[in-house]
Amino acid sequence: MSQEEYLASKGQSLPEGWFKSDGRFKGWVAPDVCQKLGLAPSAAEAWEEGGGGKFQRKVSKSDVPSNLKAKGWSDARAFAASQLRKNPNAYFYRHTAPGQPQAQGEWTEEEHELFMATARKYGVGDKWGLFASYIPNRVGYQCSAYYTQVVIPSGLILDCRFRMDAWGDAVFVGNRGKYD
Known part of the structure; x- marks a missing residue:
């Protein structure tokens, strides 16, 4: 089922601030990271x-x-x-930037806000390593997991490449359609 159908089945609607993704990250390494690392x-x-x-x-x-x-x-x-x-x-x-420890466990509210701001500005859904350069102490595979386990099921970002199963897991189905 679609993300919207999944939320409706739980008696929920799309959260405030939701937006659609075409599944592509359109940025490069975070400018501050580029500058710091040359x-x-x-x-x-x-x-x-x-x-x-x-x-x-x-x-x-x-x-x-x-x-x-x-x-x-x-x-x-x-x-x-x-x-x-x-x-x-x-x-x-x-890997995180050299000398930067990798965070483990639950995401903080600040990390969540950085994730959403980066997704809104540059897109989301591929190039998870580049995306992660915007989230200090997180790596690409953590960002990808956060996207599929938290962001997609919540409806914060609608991504037509995913469907929801009855257990609330996001399942990648590929490019079956594109958003307007």
Whole structure:
């Protein structure tokens, strides 16, 4: 069922301030993070400055820097740690900014407000690493989980790529339609 149908089944309506998402993040790394870390001002420049090449989703064991293998991280996390300058989306999906601790557990009201402001300004739904650069102490996979477990079920952001099951879980169904 749609998010609106789900809320109606619970006797609720859309909350104040709700909006629609097309499922795309249209920003880059948070400007303050770019400046602090000296990151390139765009994805194209970051990729080229990082050596260019063909983008691949699958990480090969040979792509994982040997000095990072010893940290006990998964290959994906170790590889992501090497991508801060070339592919910040991959980096911030699994890591906070260097020297910044990763928050655990429940989200604070301030984090929630930052999440919603970032989503309203730049969009939401993909590029979770870049999105996370706007939320200090959070990483991309935490933002993605917060989106599907809290934001979508609450109706704060309507995303036509998701349907709700009877238990209140957001289920990704892909681009079955687009919002006007």
